[in-house]
Amino acid sequence: MKTPLKILMMLHMPWNRNLGGSRVQIELADELIKMGHQVEKFAFEDAFPHFKGTAWETITRPAFATKANKFVQNYGHHFDIIDAHQGNLTLPKEKLKFKGLWVSRSVGLHELYYQFERSTVRHFSPSRLKVRLWNQLLRWRNYREVINCRKSFQYCDLINLPNATELDYLQDFAEKTVVFPFGLSQQRREALKAAIQPVSLRLSHPKVAFIGTWGYRKGSHDWGKIIREIRAEIPSVQFVFLGTGLSEEKVLQDLEMSPVSWLNVIPQYDSELLPKLLSDCTVGAFPSYLEGFGFAVLEKLAAGLPTVAYNVAGPKDILASLEKTSLVPVGDWQQFSQKIISIVQGDRGNYQELQEQGLELMEQFAWEKIAQDMLYLYQCRLEAMG
Template identity: 35%
Template sequence: MKILFCSPIVPSKELGMSKVLIELIEELQELGWLCKLLSPTDICPDILSYTGIKYQQIYSQSLKNYLHEYASEYDVIDYDHVYLPYSRDEFINSTLFVARSVLLVHHYETLTIPIPNNLKGKIANLIKRASRKAQVQNWIRDATLTIREADLVNVSNDDDKTELIRRGIPADKISVIPYGISQSRRLLFDNISSLSPVKPTVAFIGTFDPRKGSNDFPKIVQYISEVIPNVKFRLMGGRYKTEKEVLGHFHQRLRNKIEVISNFDSEELPKLLATCSVGIFPSYLEGFGFGVLEMLAASIPVIAYDVPGPPMMLPPEYLVPRGDIKGMSDKVINLLHNQEKLQVARLWAKQQSQKFSWQHIAQITSETYLRCLESKRTVNKTTRE
């Protein structure tokens, strides 16, 4: 069986959607699937010269043209939920078309993402507000059409399914399949001791931007530091920010508590997490939240905002309402103050992470796609007869 994965960004294991596709493909190939990952530059060589709405339009048109010519060579086409806003009748009917959401754009209409709280950020927001609003409206318009025309919709959390059902998408057309950690990376995480580190260190994995909670970090650090003076913070993955830019968000007296690691290979992450005690994830919107899973795999219990994504991995006692800075800080303090409770939480974190393996998720994906493909072809055969 052959499956084509269409990435709207140039594939890289360091970037969201393509990371998902690359790691999933590796496991599906072990199951016997013949997989191809299509980069946007494969179908439009100059695509990277475009941005925003123009990129969306050019990529969508290029993908449509490519699938008109080559879709018949595959059993399944797996593509982003924004970029194929065309009638299903335009494409070969025997191939299964799957719209995949790594970050459901419809949430941008109902969940407010904070704007940067510095002067430069506020000015930029004023200047770009209209274009950003237009971009979101275009995303949602095209995503709605893409999803309605797809044979199957693949989302990574239950909140996405609820939102799509609310918008009229049939429940039986939506498959919730989370993400995982590969066996090879799992071995690296398994080398980390579940015993609590001697020095209290709070971890975060993710880009340092308002969607990920950058506005909330200064107060979180302040609240925790006031109660636990010797606490340290390790912020990892602020790839689009320099250390100076990240530290600039914090009061001068707090900066010596913060270590910023903005560039690292994925294989280095387990070692960076080995000396961390508790994790925080104040993101306002996620598709899944890889950072949460990676911290859990390193025996790090995580406190997160109760938004789409993290609840797939975390129980209610590890969640706080979005923007509840004090609530998040208090839960971290409670764990750091109670070594017995922290030890139990660290053992639980490791066990919880075991539920999310790419090997298992690839098996679910394979079974789901094959079942839908068989059903589709049976209907087509009956219709012809």
């Protein structure tokens, strides 16, 4: 092995494995450390150690980039590589006083998310003035982050993207953009696979699983129609929504439903419990309108769940080889529902084939291989810089 590298992971989110945005760098850090490299982090809690989460603090606190720029100016010389989220660093390298490799990372291109949020405002504007004003303030902060992201892309040495759609979108920076998918660790893959229950049991007690925060971007406004369509043909089907971030009461309110025994909403869960939570499910559902990649799709496949998703960046990168059985046009909730129905009502052999295809596909998304390929590229770029 070459001389061990000193790598700084930088992100404007809490260093928490249960958060999808943070999880990417946390799990990459795990793999890099196994390879013998030294990894440190500068995350939200390091920049704002006394932050209590009040609305006033959320609006008035400085931009994370202000703290991050200062940190690198003071301590960046200790590191060979800085792997920072998009928009975290916003100054030219000479002002940062950093001579190593600066990678700007997307786990979902902020500019695309901002455009999506703006487009949904016209359709789903809250009725309460206070909520509308709060959302306007948040949009102002988000627009500031769009500007910061553009600065980081301009000044960094390399841009690391999770899907091909973002690569096409950032054509202005094509000479320094690369695509690396996300993955699951060997331990995670094995834990999910070990919890798989027999096919006969899964098909005899059908259950549809969704993993994701509850909101329009993740398909919340389609779920009521999807549920009614599926239950009209399979009255015994159950649903479980994992990691919604909202209470069952609020989810049911959006669905215009009363509490029922066949729908279970779990707002938060510890990541280690996911294999057990998915073990008795039959099919995965992911009607998301916009993704960076989609850990939820990977985890369902690793849990042996044939999974149906909207054909958007991220899920389509994962499920390209299973397009006929797994992908539908974005927003086509009827076709989405029918694909789930066909999987649940299909014969055991067909289900087992879909399950095996998903498990085989997972071998392409092993963190240990992705981290190795990524680091090789980082080292080549670093050496080329002299």
